[in-house]
Amino acid sequence: MAEPSSRPRHIVLTSHPSPHGAQTQPIRWGSLDPLQRGPVVGTLTNPAHRNVIGTHAGAYALYRALAVASGSLQPDHRADLTNTAPVVSIGPYASWGDADRIVSLDPWGAIVGEVFAPFYAQGYDIRPTIAITRAHINMPELQEAVSKGRLQVDGRILKDNGDLVVTKAAIEPVWYLPGIAKRLQVSESLLRRTLFEQTGGMFPELVTRSDLSVFLPPIGGQTVYIVGQVAAITDPALPLAVRVHDECNGSDVFGSDICTCRPYLVHGIEECIRTAQAGGAGVIVYLRKEGRALGEVTKFLVYNARKRQEGGDRADAYFARTECVAGVQDMRFQELMPDVLHWLGITRIDRLISMSDLKYRAITSSGIEVIQRVPIPEDLIPADARVEIEAKKAAGYYTEGEVPDAERLAQTQGRAWVE
């Protein structure tokens, strides 16, 4: 079979600190001077420069490996980053200099080309872990909101063809392991050991390389959509609306009626537009945590169990069915979610477009003030999603209405299923 030319090389199964005492550039997490902090070097073009466990692009590193294996990508390819710099300036903020405030992304990740210029000059291959661009987006629901008078076209933020002008940022996960451990209230050694063991042995370096404190995990990242001026996000005189939205492909893309995900997302965007038009800004954070970070296979298994259980799909058994299949109700670890808000320099949210008590607690515990929580309007809840929303209200979700009691929960039923 055709193989790319490759010289025979020794396979290094587990990396160890250099026996000759040579030091890679250390990462001093939480330093507000980027040259003191040091770049995150996760590329493989020069192994001697690497100072992290894992590599870039999250789970897409696997596809990169396929490209190299098949000979279509040269393993020593270095990205030509001409013209790729952020379209707007974000930070640095005081939070970037706090090792406890941001632990799951690299606050300097978007501006590596600017702040790490001396390292590039020395031949370091530093990849951005954040990219900031702008876009016009157009969602049918927003056009409908205009035609129904809920939104006003202003020609600048919301155009008359329904286009919404946004700034958006894609963010790859960068985990500072001591900080992640502290956030989860476990020891770093237990965190490292469990990450290694419970993934089936991914990255022995988690256990063997305690000198490396940063891990690039092969998981999905997050995307930030900003409506209005970026500067308004941190201006204490201007209002800010925020929705932190966890991916739900079945609803977000396909409009499944068993949950409120897309309707609530769209409502969040509407709130962002109104806030931006009032001179403030709106922020949507889209986190790749499908099915409460349990994945879609587990999600669909749970749907089947809910619809088929004795008595049918009902709010009083909503969480129990997930727990039976997955062992937990939720794996999203909202404890890590506020990092992106601190990257944006947010210290106060005027309108938080979320009913989740877990998200609210995570945000406020991280030191961000929340003035008002905005529930999803009743008329946006699909009929079959009543089971979810009532179960969540009973479990502590924010509501301006009544918290359902046991009787109401038992009576809240989803669509019956004809097998």
Add this chain to the structure above:
Amino acid sequence: MAEPSSRPRHIVLTSHPSPHGAQTQPIRWGSLDPLQRGPVVGTLTNPAHRNVIGTHAGAYALYRALAVASGSLQPDHRADLTNTAPVVSIGPYASWGDADRIVSLDPWGAIVGEVFAPFYAQGYDIRPTIAITRAHINMPELQEAVSKGRLQVDGRILKDNGDLVVTKAAIEPVWYLPGIAKRLQVSESLLRRTLFEQTGGMFPELVTRSDLSVFLPPIGGQTVYIVGQVAAITDPALPLAVRVHDECNGSDVFGSDICTCRPYLVHGIEECIRTAQAGGAGVIVYLRKEGRALGEVTKFLVYNARKRQEGGDRADAYFARTECVAGVQDMRFQELMPDVLHWLGITRIDRLISMSDLKYRAITSSGIEVIQRVPIPEDLIPADARVEIEAKKAAGYYTEGEVPDAERLAQTQGRAWVE
């Protein structure tokens, strides 16, 4: 700090075949007798039973590890799979017995509870890697198609409130490494070595455990949406429409106007509905390969480079900008994509809703006949997405119109960017 109680244990950094000659249940990939084939055992509840590299849930295994580390999930939790079985029967088909035809998913993954009952009786913890459920979905564009007369409500497939009745399947990746290597036309040893090295050392077992031929990679999987009767998919007398759609979060969810992703997806669903209403079936496959499997950070970097290059965003430089940043134009490896179609038993597609020459070649090379290719209707292409579609036509995408020449490519420009 609080830690879940755990006895001190030896950390096994790299697993090796048992020194005592004890054999785990081997996987004989491609056997049409499931008991001969053997179950895929990727759980960690009993390490002695494991017969794969990696673990379940794709990239979400990392979140599972966090849940165990934080003490919210017991590591020995076994899924209670009561009532979770598929809502419809799919297969087995002859393709399931062909080790070359399906190499990136486990065709038995949905019905493990049924076909591996003797193994469950022996205490094996076998997890489904496919889940099949049903749903009602509702997309604003479909309601518009009804109001404009492009779609007819039939009350069974498409309801009068715009609800579309679908069967859907979530599929986790299961890679048979010898088959993946063959598909990519490289040796298995080179594939294993490169997967290990180019991920920064993920899973040394890829190199050390040549006795394990199945790998559960930590990447996103795919979702299948079926419109109409599942039995129609394999009935040679009935028509079949198929769209294989690669994730594009910016368009699929948010409606970014720089590409044709969501409009083409919606057009594919419309075609599926019409085909199902004519007695056939429609299949949408949604593959988690964001930004041509380069990830969203790379995608946004490329957007910036396209918009800022000399002469602005134009079709004749469309692919060059991606290649400068990523080293390749595309990492989606369409070679693996037809597996899901063979899992569904598809041997003929009447209408393939795709213009991609790579997808077309992958599908037809895998032995599936394609009668007709359906391009995206001109009026569904957003103005700013002209750059993409013209560049793709010039590069070999299917078109019923003219293939653009160099002059037209140079003249096809996207929206100018005011910095």
